[in-house]
Amino acid sequence: MEKQDQLLMKKQNKNLVLEIIKNQSPISRMEIAKVTGMSPTSITRIVNELHLQGFVRETELVTSGVGRKAVLLDVCGDVLYTVGVEIDKLIIKIGIVNYVGEIVAWKGIPRDVSESYYETLEKVNVNVKELISKNCILNKRIIGIGVGIPGSIDYKNGVVKVSDQLKWKNVNIAKDLKQLTAFDVMIDNELKMKIVAENSKGIAKDSQNAVLVGIGSGIGSAIILNGEIYRGDSNNAGEIGHTVIDPTGNVCNCGKIGCLATYISEGALIDDSRKVKEIDTIDDVFDSYRNGESWAINIMDRTSTYIALAISNILCLYNPEVIILSGNTIEKLPEIKEPIKQKCELYIWEPLKERIKIAFSQLGDRGVVLGAAIQAQNLMLDLE
Structure with missing residues (x-):
């Protein structure tokens, strides 16, 4: 002993x-x-x-x-590497990250919504191996793969319990991807991986308490409390997309009525827009907003209001030092930043306003990949 x-x-x-x-x-x-x-x-x-x-x-x-x-x-940054992967509804992103947290190789691959679970995994497998080979990195220097996925994740067992965006339920991606790649694999919720990146390399680097809000194909948040990811009992802490804001409102994919996601997710914005105009993509909605079309202005005004209300509620619950806004909606429509700030001035409780820092992620579309790779390193590096 x-x-x-x-x-x-x-x-x-x-x-x-x-x-x-x-x-x-x-x-x-x-x-x-x-x-x-x-x-x-x-x-x-x-x-x-x-x-x-x-x-x-x-x-x-x-x-x-x-x-x-x-x-x-x-x-030495090149002593080892981890691979970070983000699997989203329409895209797969892969990055090779060195020991000091630098992305040394990157690739984005389109994903079709009709793809099966196994087709997506095979696509990840092929492209991970191609990226490693193309950049002349020895397999023995890769200690593992980290994967960020939207949805409810059993990170301890490597299982996606349910992902509305990917239409996956109870799939053991850690085990299945390891069989394909021969690398150890860990998985987690995408926003939890993104806040790992923010806490290591981004805006929350010096913060012990921070919240990241992601707004895009869905809406959710991830929380750092006392320097650690706050997960709750089943790793679902921060799933604000399924908080009910109108019990007589829209039907959500989860089966409930009036969830926040049914008002500000990309799908919800497109559905509302189609009641007025023939719309194909979220970019069409944003272009209409920029063109000053009144219906689009009304929809995005409502969206910024709900985002500000969500921020206000999060601040009252967790009182973080910083709250970071990220995601496709913020990145594709930067014009919405100012309206969100103005609405926050209206809705945030006065005692919280003085100290809170509201910021926008600077990691762009690479945050989830970077965070997943960093988390894989944290979990898999074992010094002899």
């Missing part, structure tokens, strides 16, 4: 040192010793091990000042 405790402590110390170098590089051995409280001898031993494993390198930089100059340490 004592030997196991010692091995565990050594592993924890090694992880701690690597994390410090990764987050604070370039940094000297002496600075690491001060931060950790470990002896310089222990730090030297751990750094030597990490160097032999390919994680750490000495930089050409040295500290300046009086006395002996210390060599600084940095991490």
